[in-house]
Amino acid sequence: MEKVQIETLTGVIDKKMNRQLKQYIDICARCAICKDACHQYVGTGDFKYLPARRAELIRQIYKKYFDKAGRFVPALYEAREPDDNLLDELYDSTYACTGCRRCMFYCPFSIDTAWILSVAKAILIAAGRGNEMLGQLADAAIFKGDNAAMFEGVMLSGFEDISEEVRAITGNPEHKVHVNKEGADILYVALAGAHSIRPAAVIFEEAGESWTISMFEAANYGFFYGDTEKARLITKRYIDEAKRLGVKEIVVPECGHAYRVAEFFYEAWSKEPMPFKVSHILEKVDDYIKSGRITVDRDKIEGKVTYHDPCQLGRNGGKFEQPRDIVKAVTSNFVDLTPNRAEQWCCGGGGGIVAMEEFKDVRLKSGAKKVEQLKASGASVLACPCENCRLQIEELNDVHGLGLEIWQVIDLVVAAMPLPGNQESATPGGEDAEA
């Protein structure tokens, strides 16, 4: 590889360097305890998916250019320059990683492999090897932010259609999707597609919430792509909107990474404190049910119901109990998956992997543990918040013939509410999903 190119790549590491990264690289003992924590390694047995191996590639470059001992005796650490072989493997192991951080959970030193891989993504992008699909999706979102007026007409008529559906469900002619409502308490940043707006609108309206819908979606492909500047711009779209409308709180949809981005990453990217409270929609719904702002009838839904903790919401977001409490409020026949909560197996669909066709094979294989868990639970209904998880588990459901009915949690809630017209439109899995 040419000297100039190497300098570019090492420059990326230099820019991304921080204390935690340095410590992770310095202390990993390559004990491989992370081996059995990774759903991809367990599902495929492929060495390149072993978490410590993924991190090892970054360490090899680090040792070669940033560590005195590594420069002095490179052979001792297998330190090497980032050649094509290394970058090829790095691409596969990095973009395949779903960022579930299950390896970090079991690591005796709590090494955050996903954090090390954020450097890997920056290196790949600098080398012109960033994933094209994720990059394009990120750019499209930024374009939409820059040209919001261009999309407004379509969005407004879409919201109008959804308002019709909401009124049909609740039977209340006043109910609607609020748009551009200044001074509302809540800005709800949904996903693209009516499925994440309609049930939320029904719940907000029934709860008498003061809310307004965002013109932008919460999904952040800049985050998956690994470009923090793109990721920041994508998030900034709704932050600016929230400032303009003067809301008090931003509510993100069931989507897992959207919550993590808003709650944990945006401050670091923008270098300013998050000016709003960030809540996950299931926190709000749980609160509405517990405080009696909405009522749900238990056991309208038939069969044994289980719940999948999306990694970004559970282990990485800390929302273990609220979603469970909601599910338990709509069914008395609840069973947990084993293991669950912080130890939950990643379904294999996170990190943007469902958008990358080239990883389909490893993605489906890596769902083996999830399939095993779902079968063992004996459940016939699965409540699953995160969109990526749902897409993956729906595919696993088909491939393995699990016969599961897969629901968004807010759809389950709407279906359980004593409303005149909820039966027709509350369908499992958000079948009208556009993205």
Added chain:
Amino acid sequence: METYLWITSVWGVYLALAVFIVGIALRIYQWATTPKSPVRLGMFPKPATKSGRFFKMLKDTLIAPHSAKIEPTMWIFSMIFHVAALAAFVGHLRILGEYPILPELLGGEHAMNNFAAYAGSIAGTLMLIGVVFWIARRTFGPYKNLSVPEDYLLLALLFGVIIMGDHLRFVYGGFIHADTYQEWFKSLLAFKPMFPEKLLSGNVGWSLGTHMLFTDLLLMYFPFSKLVHTIGSFAANYVRSE
């Protein structure tokens, strides 16, 4: 033999300690002066209070309960090694001076030496078991593929230190006790190095010299190797509940 002892157990010790102390200080300085990660890297569940976080960090670092759950075999052997290494370290402190109270409690100097012989033998054997397990584990499958020369070098050095330590314990443990080593080590600390007669008699010197040779090399390599996890793991585990 005396030359060998002077190289490994006098000048080698001075050099090793100097490299070790400076190296570790540099490593910590490097960590401390690199800016913190801008993103909070914690994961859940995590304690709400600072003291809760601190105790969780201690528990995660010293007991590693999560690792125990996912790979019990590795955990058991690693615990065996680390606990035994700690015990061996505590035992070695006798070369700085006799423990207070303990000899009286045990019933005199003879009993103390007896106790040290048993405790040292057990610790030395357990450490050896731990290291042999690790070496064996790195000879096959994904563990082998993941290993780099650094891993084998460290295991070889540890193996050398332990084998020669055990040799001293099992072969000469009956008649050379802490007081003899104490004379030698204290003379090092006073910068007036000398070897007591007992250490120069027979082949004792060859054994001690080799034990010290491996120890010197291990100490010198320590700050530049993954062994800095002895310090770094506390910091990394603290970030877990950030």
